[in-house]
Amino acid sequence: MKNRAFTLILSATVIFGLLCGCSSLNQKTELYPNDKEKCTLHSDNVTQFTYQDKSYTILNNTVAERELGSWVGSIKKFAVVDAKGRILLQQDTDTASFMTLADIADTEPNATAVIPFLNVYEPKSSTEKGVIVDANGEFHQAIYTETVKTSDQIFHFDQKQSDPFSGSFTVNPRDCTQLLRANNVYQITDQTVSEDQIGEYLDIIAQSFVFDKKTKLKIPAEDLSKIDWDGKDSEKQKRESWSYGEVYAIQNTNTAKSVAVVINSEYRIAVCL
Structure with missing residues (x-):
């Protein structure tokens, strides 16, 4: 996929x-x-x-x-x-x-x-x-x-959004700390919001990535399975492990500016660049 x-x-x-x-x-x-x-x-x-x-x-x-x-x-x-x-x-x-x-x-x-x-x-x-x-x-x-009649509009499960600030979110393959939505890039920050600030549900990502903290690139599964016998590789590469969940609007905030994304069970703010 x-x-x-x-x-x-x-x-x-x-x-x-x-x-x-x-x-x-x-x-x-x-x-x-x-x-x-x-x-x-x-x-x-x-x-x-x-x-x-x-x-x-x-x-x-x-x-x-x-x-x-x-x-x-x-x-x-x-x-x-x-x-x-x-x-x-x-x-x-x-x-x-x-x-x-x-x-x-x-x-x-x-x-x-x-x-x-x-x-x-x-x-x-x-x-x-x-x-x-x-x-x-x-x-x-x-x-x-x-x-059902031919004039009835059936559930558009595959409907694509034309609004540039609508549609699905994906993890940026070039930077795992960013989300992509149409032509927009959202930077995931360390800032969090509380559950009572969460607004409308927007999307779900449902993925878990381990990535290089410096390059922000996903580490291939084959590399993760290698045994670092002497510990040199782990010293060179600092790894982050993120589980990406749902994406929400933040109350009283335009989604064209920022959204909230669940990262490791926290509502992290992602800002549109």
Whole structure:
């Protein structure tokens, strides 16, 4: 996969906090009661899922949280998909780890995205059809698959953002202390923000890198596995090990200026250069 990074096709909320043990998704998933209907994604089409033995198709239409009715079901999966929306692998959101998702980059070369799916709700308005599903960090409408019309806009899991300050974040292959987003470079700083300063979820990186502290280049796996018998290599090379999690907006801060990225379970500020 390009740059061995997952494009979390979200641009909105979610979740990777459960991988850090301290952020919002972890708290959110802990609230899941066992009495909710278990929903299953369709392996051949990530835009569809089954709820109460009926197939639903997720639309690109989204609603505000205030429009949610009763919470009736849950999916709780990270879906790893290819470019055609076929699910290559599913990972429970409450058991995923940085290493688990990072390993997927190596084991699933055709993977192009990791999409999180959480809850299923009834719409608050009785006149609305179908259900609402928390997918990709937004509340998407979903209708019976058999009623889908050609005019309906299906869930754009592979949608590319045209806004230069929208879209997915990746680690700069030339500098592991930087993030790339479209044509923009964000420098990760040592400054941190508290969880109550965290705003909208933007993306997820889900990778772990060991890099040279001086060159900031990723150290190849084959070099990491070499035994430094005399200790000379370790003296020459100072190594950093970072686990990159979700990327968030910072409250009252324009994302074109800075964002917050989870590095080793801390919310570190990344400034746009």
